Amino acid sequence: MYLKKLTLFNFKNYEEANLDFSEKLNCFTGSNGAGKTNLLDAIHYLSFTKSYFNLIDSQNIKHDAEFFAIHGQFVRNGSGPDDVSCIQKRNVKKQLKINTKEYDRLADHIGLFPLVMVSPYDRDLINEGSDLRRKYIDSVISQFDRNYLEDLIVYNKALAQRNALLKQFGERRYFDEASLDIWDEQMKSPAARIYAIRKEFLDGFLPVFNKYFEFISQGKEKVDILYHSDLSGSDMEQLLKDNLQRDLSSRYTTTGVHKDDLELLIDGFPVKKFGSQGQQKS
Structure with a gap:
């Protein structure tokens, strides 16, 4: 094409x-x-x-x-x-x-005409917040997995409604568990699938990433990508229950796949903290 x-x-x-x-x-x-x-x-x-x-x-x-x-x-x-x-x-x-x-x-x-954009701003994937790294991996997966994109849309809509409700609870000083449960229910299944597909994608991507970085660095450095997710040790339903008081205090949802992050390492050390400008560009 x-x-x-x-x-x-x-x-x-x-x-x-x-x-x-x-x-x-x-x-x-x-x-x-x-x-x-x-x-x-x-x-x-x-x-x-x-x-x-x-x-x-x-x-x-x-x-x-x-x-x-x-x-x-x-x-x-x-x-x-x-x-x-x-x-x-x-x-x-x-x-x-x-x-x-x-x-x-x-x-x-999305996905009909796949595209990869390479930009000087790609360094922001290392130095900026986790939202950019999630956005990047989501844009890649969404181009070949339509169900993943649908799960993202459903999850993010439910997340926005849940956050609006949490803010309303704090401003009006009341709590309605039944209303919150509606959005919790809509988030748990998409969250599980999003986590599973992200993990599967990274498991397949890492050997390819290592292969090409080894070529660029002539085998002098070893790289790794760690996938951090709240769902690695629990399911979404339990996470929302366990963090309810924190969510009420913060007035937004503090846990879930919307908090996932990727950590890039060179020789076992975080590139964000210890990598040179040249290493970050590589």
Whole structure:
């Protein structure tokens, strides 16, 4: 599969652009600020329905324009071309279409055109918070496992409702266990599946990761990835019960797969604390 054509209107610094791509290797060259990265971000929109760099869609509309439009034509093995369009107007819901048919849910598009984005900001995966590392692994798995993506959506919606309820309990100084149980019930099964799939993915990914890092470092360093999850020693239902008082005090859910983290090690030491800039980039 490859992207054959890309057309932009009023996207970031582009008023209009039309590009044709090779099915092999393509390179963008140009001066700083010419818009090379913006082209990559437009391609990211066609795969993930959103920007890699700025999640506020309206801010990606060219200044003084009323909308942006991104059109791409993908060629997949064994099938005809697929035309994907993403259109964002100011103060209007974003539209995403495939072969002129609009999606009811943007999530249904994820995984149809897999993409891996490599960026200088990838160092943030080491130095920033656990939410970036979860987001990264979720974006990879969601591209090939639609059920995993559905579990994430269900879990995060229930989590948001549970947190809103916990905040309400604290502000109004009351507690309704039955209301909380509704969201606890909706979270436990997706949480178990999310944990299991993340663990399975990392078990398969680690040997590949080690293989390529060994090539880069010429075998001088050993790397490892540790998966930390509250569910490694308990199930979601029990975790929520055991941490109820802490949740009530904090006014949000303090345990669950939304707190999972990845720890990257070199020769047994955390890269975040002891790795050089060169090691972190590797």
